[in-house]
Amino acid sequence: MHEIIELGHFVGGRSVPGTSGDSAPVFNPSTGVQTGAVSLASVDEVDHAVATAHAAWQQWRHSSIAARTKAMFNLRNLVDRHASELAAKITAEHGKVHSDAMGEVARGLENVEFACNIGEMLKGMHSNQVSSGVDVTTVRRPLGVVAGITPFNFPAMVPLWMIPNALGCGNTFILKPSEKDPTSALFLAELIHEAGFPDGVFNVVNGDKTAVDRILDHPDIKAVSFVGSTPIAQYIHRTASENGKRVQALGGAKNHMLVLPDADIGLAADAAVSAAFGSAGERCMAISVVVAVGDAADPLVEAIAERTRTLTIGDGMDPSSEMGPLVTREARDRVAAYVAAGADAGATVVLDGRDAQFDGDGYFLGCSLLDDVTPDMSVYRDEVFGPLLGVVRVPTFDDAMKLLDDNPYGNGTAIFTRDGGAARQFCEEAPVGMVGVNVPIPVPVAYHSFGGWKDSIFSDTAMYGPEGVRFYTKPQAITTRWPDPSTSTVDLGFPRND
Secondary structure: OOOOEEEOEEEOOEEEOOOOOOEEEEEEOOOOEEEEEEEOOOHHHHHHHHHHHHHHHHHHOOOOHHHHHHHHHHHHHHHHHOHHHHHHHHHHHHOOOHHHHHHHHHHHHHHHHHHOOHHHHOOOEEEEEEEOOEEEEEEEEEOOEEEEEOOOOOOOHHHHHHHHHHHHOOOEEEEEOOOOOOHHHHHHHHHHHHOOOOOOOEEEOOOOHHHHHHHHHOOOEEEEEEEOOHHHHHHHHHHHHHOOOEEEEEOOOOEEEEEOOOOOHHHHHHHHHHHHHHHHHOOOOOEEEEEEEHHHHHHHHHHHHHHHHOOOEOOOOOOOOOEOOOOOHHHHHHHHHHHHHHHHOOOEEEEOHHHOOOOOOOOOOOOEEEEOOOOOOHHHHOOOOOOEEEEEEEOOHHHHHHHHHHOOEEOEEEEEOOOHHHHHHHHHHOOOOEEEEOOOOOOOOOOOOEOOEEOOEEOOOOEOHHHHHHHOEEEEEEEEEOOOHHHOOOOOOOOOOO
């Protein structure tokens, strides 16, 4: 019988078992075998973690930038040294192929490297002699205890969008990862502890809605970062805001890739297949809709189908696999249902992933390609989050832009063309937060910031990079004067600058 590992929490610099008595199963999606049982925290367990983080903050907030930077460099080296091990943990519980998981770790590592330069980002402003003998300085102060609620599809990268900046700015952190794949977060906690961050500065609390709701209403948590679906992002944003917290809540996506008739069709097809089916389509930046403009449609659909037929789908730890399973059986069945719904609504099924056969009980599904998709179909309207690519045919560039305007999501988009004027117009007019020109997945590097528009984000700041530093700090303006006491007088007038 397969051993089931009991997974608890990480609080105060050490692993602690769960005490609630509630747990959730953790599976290997490639086999369908349960590998773990993760404890689901009670309100009391969340409160204990927050109290621990709050106590640690009283010291950490006064730590020097030099000390924080040293610990961050140590963390950078540890994540780099253990990248393959961390990636294997991602693959074992999420299912994405190991090479893809290594890419996730690499992009997360970029954010640690950005935070290694936190001293530069925390430099304030100073104005000398704004009035006679008066100087003004603006500095950025940490918020206190902050929390991150992160999704299953990037169990290492998304936490690393949040943690480095938050800690580097002098906050302490509570992470509530997805209960579907919690091992990566617990491993990161061990690396953070080994890097020299003091006990209680970083904590992991596994759990479900009970833990989330306590995070949202706990008075000592000052800010919440979230990545997930739009309905939950709206709930997180509303509830945390009502409780007086700073919030950034990133929601869902329906990313369109426009292909103009002048585009290199082979290049566009390669990009569409890579961006649609990488990680089995379980990416918020996945391309789920290709908008084929005019004469691009027929050769593009043929080229996408040709490339998709050759993909190797299998166990994520098999080096020959290009795509792994979906994260759960329910996710697989949900995506399969969208293929059926698209066919019933009149889409042309070019490739039907339901026809693919796999050995064992893993949560595998083949890649589906649906042509002649229209905006009224559920397969177009909804965030499917799986290996299903829809093709919408439109006659003109303006028709393609109207699709972007009308769509409620605004996370990522891309255009493939050789026309610089069309590309420039696209960048100027696309109502989307992240735009690619001949780049299908335009995820910004760590020294920019990540964030969509419209129903893809509920926040006034994007995530990580410079925006992340602003989110995890608050400005304080300090006005100073050192006058001669003999010149002091009573003056009830409003202060003026002379």
